[in-house]
Amino acid sequence: MTLAQARLLAETGDLSAAAELFAAALDEPDPSGRAQAALGLAVVLEELGEHAAARDADWTAIETGDPEYGPRAAYHLAVSCERAGDRPAAEQAWRLVVSSAHPAYLPAACLALAQLADDDGDTETAAGWWQKVIATGDEQHAPVAAHDLAQRLLEQGQTARAQQILAAALRAAPPEGYAYARLAVAMGLTHLEQAIGAFRAAVDATDAPDVAPLAVELLARTLPLRGRDEEAAHIWQRGLADPLLAEQVAARLNRAQSTG
Known part of the structure; x- marks a missing residue:
């Protein structure tokens, strides 16, 4: 009952009261109940601006080992750390999400790790993470991963490989909207690079x-x-x-x- 009351208070904007009830529910003997309470507490504390305490609550949820709320808490922790500019903590949390293999959060976590590796200039590692995202077939994240991987391959002169990835992504994506248009433009760029190569070969020949x-x-x-x-x-x-x-x-x- 305490968890339901805490959620209701959170939904109605009484965050401080919700935090008290979520904290009281941490004594739940059931790991799932404790994980739910800890995650609820983390979300409320984050909204209250108590970021360090929110992270502690996320970790409490993660450490329960609950297969549903543990990964949710790791996801919440990763996003929170990213917003705070704490890259090492964010990376650690994203890796926890990946290790959980939770299908709802895995694509986002792999995409985030790809971006971190790409920011470091480690294209090989980034490519591995992008390929993992693509393999999930996730409608939201797979097109982003395909686009970003194709861009890097194009920069490396691997035009044919970039085209293969984009063609597969275009076949899977609905033929309208932002994601499809972005993939289509990237595909056009690969053909443009091929045209440049062909024209240059003719000039040189x-x-x-x-x-x-x-x-x-x-x-x-x-x-x-x-x-x-x-x-x-x-x-x-x-x-x-x-x-x-x-x-x-x-x-x-x-x-x-x-x-x-």
Whole structure:
């Protein structure tokens, strides 16, 4: 009864009274009841701004070993530590969530650990966590993981692998909304990188007047779409410096400049 009363008080905004009842319920002999009380206490104390005490309550819930409320408390603890900027404590809590293998919290925990590794520049470890998120098939977190992993693979020149991941994510995602659009844009970028590679190969392969000027223009006009303006300028200059191509390249450059 104490737990029900405490929840009702928390829901109606009487946080101090709720905290008292949750604290009283910590004497519950049943581990599940004690875990529920400790988690409720942690949530209320967090809202009251008593962050250290809230963390202690989370740990009390975690240490009960309850399969439901222990992972919930670890999740709450991780989010609380992240908000406070306590990265080591947040990472420890996220790893506790992962070790619980609770399906409701596992994807978020793996995604958080991927982000932490990525922030450290440890792309290999981050990729492992992103792949774990993707494997869960979670509708909310898997598309985020697929996008972030594909971005890193693209930066490493692994375009085909990035496309495979994005294609699978696009097949699984509803064809509307933010997540789908974000994945679609990322897929477009992979094709853009492939186009840049193909145009560059053509420029490097020949100076034939019926092919090279077009390749120069396509490469030079595509590179800025990826923020590579200096490279684009170099490609134009390279074409203009070739006696066989200069006239056609100049005409294409003038057209490009006139059309913006």
